Each structure stands twice: as C-alpha cells, then as structure tokens.
Amino acid sequence: MIRKEDLFKAGRFLKPHGFRGEITLLTDYLIPEQVQSPYLVCEMDGIPVPFFTENYRPKGSATVIVKLENVDSETVARRLSGRDVYYPLSALTEDKNDETGLSQLEGYIVESDAQGEIGAITGIDDTTLNVLLRVDYQGNELLIPAAEELIVSIDHQGRRLKMKLPEGITEI
Numbered sequence: 350m351i352r353k354e355d356l357f358k359a360g361r362f363l364k365p366h367g368f369r370g371e372i373t374l375l376t377d378y379l380i381p382e383q384v385q386s387p388y389l390v391c392e393m394d395g396i397p398v399p400f401f402t403e404n405y406r407p408k409g410s411a412t413v414i415v416k417l418e419n420v421d422s423e424t425v426a427r428r429l430s431g432r433d434v435y436y437p438l439s440a441l442t443e444d445k446n447d448e449t450g451l452s453q454l455e456g457y458i459v460e461s462d463a464q465g466e467i468g469a470i471t472g473i474d475d476t477t478l479n480v481l482l483r484v485d486y487q488g489n490e491l492l493i494p495a496a497e498e499l500i501v502s503i504d505h506q507g508r509r510l511k512m513k514l515p516e517g518i519t520e521i
C-alpha cells in the first residue's frame with residue numbers, strides 16, 4: 350500500500366500532449382534523471398495510485414512529456430490534467446551535492462554534528478548565487494548556507510538533513 354508520507358511532491362500534470370496519451374508534467378524542482386522510479390503517483394478519489402511510465406522526454410527546463418502505461422488517448426490523459434504528481438521517497442538518488450532538489454527539503458529537520466537538532470527547514474532562498482536554507486531556530490529564522498561541503502547526509506525517510514555547521518552559527 351502506498352502511503353502519503355512515503356511520497357514527495359514532484360510537480361503537476363498540465364495538459365495532454367498530442368493524441369496518443371502523452372501528458373505534460375510541470376516539475377517543481379526535480380529533473381527526471383534525479384529520480385530512479387518506474388512509476389509516479391497521483392491521488393485519485395483520495396487514494397494514491399501508481400502510474401507506470403513507458404517513457405519521458407524533457408520539453409524545457411521545468412517540463413517533461415510523459416507517456417504512462419494504459420493511458421493511450423488524449424481523453425484518458427485529460428483526466429490527469431491538473432493533478433499533483435508524487436514520487437516515492439525511496440526513488441530519490443542519494444546525491445547530497447544536488448542543489449536542484451533542495452526545495453524538496455522543506456520541512457526536514459536540520460541536525461548539526463556538534464550542536465544536535467537545530468530546527469525545521471521552512472523554505473529555500475535561492476534569490477542569490479549562494480542558496481540559503483531558512484530554518485526555524487527557537488522561533489527565529491536562521492539562514493544556513495546550503496553549500497555542498499556543509500551537507501554530511503540526507504535521510505529522506507526520516508526527513509533529516511545532517512550538516513557540519515560552523516561554531517556559533519545559531520548565535521548570529
């Protein structure tokens with residue numbers, strides 16, 4: 350059985366592409382190469398339902414054309430339009446240096462090897478060259494660089510990000 354807590358939101362289906370059942374997927378932050386999964390999940394009548402992919406191809410920087418098994422017409426593909434798309438957490442690759450997938454970390458708990466649990470990630474600030482994690486630290490916002498040399502590990506199942514943080518970062 351597929352549980353919602355074992356999934357992460359990857360995007361949303363837009364409209365059918367052509368008449369053979371292909372559909373456009375607008376990704377939130379991931380490119381398909383980052384996910385090793387033979388299926389994706391959509392919620393249908395409140396139940397997470399897996400859809401196995403036949404193939405996909407990039408259409409732009411944030412869109413992908415997807416062909417799903419047993420979705421063989423524009424009419425069937427149109428029923429998926431506007432639905433959120435999820436991937437299983439277990440399908441994520443473990444590339445800790447991947448910055449394009451940082452927005453998936455929202456809600457994860459940041460742990461410092463020296464200071465223990467710091468707080469939950471409330472957002473990602475990517476408006477500058479240096480990407481920052483917005484972390485709720487004791488009711489205040491703490492900005493932590495999302496530099497690859499600071500990331501020790503990412504536990505997607507436990508929703509935790511272990512980092513090697515400079516001393517005194519919580520005192521800023």
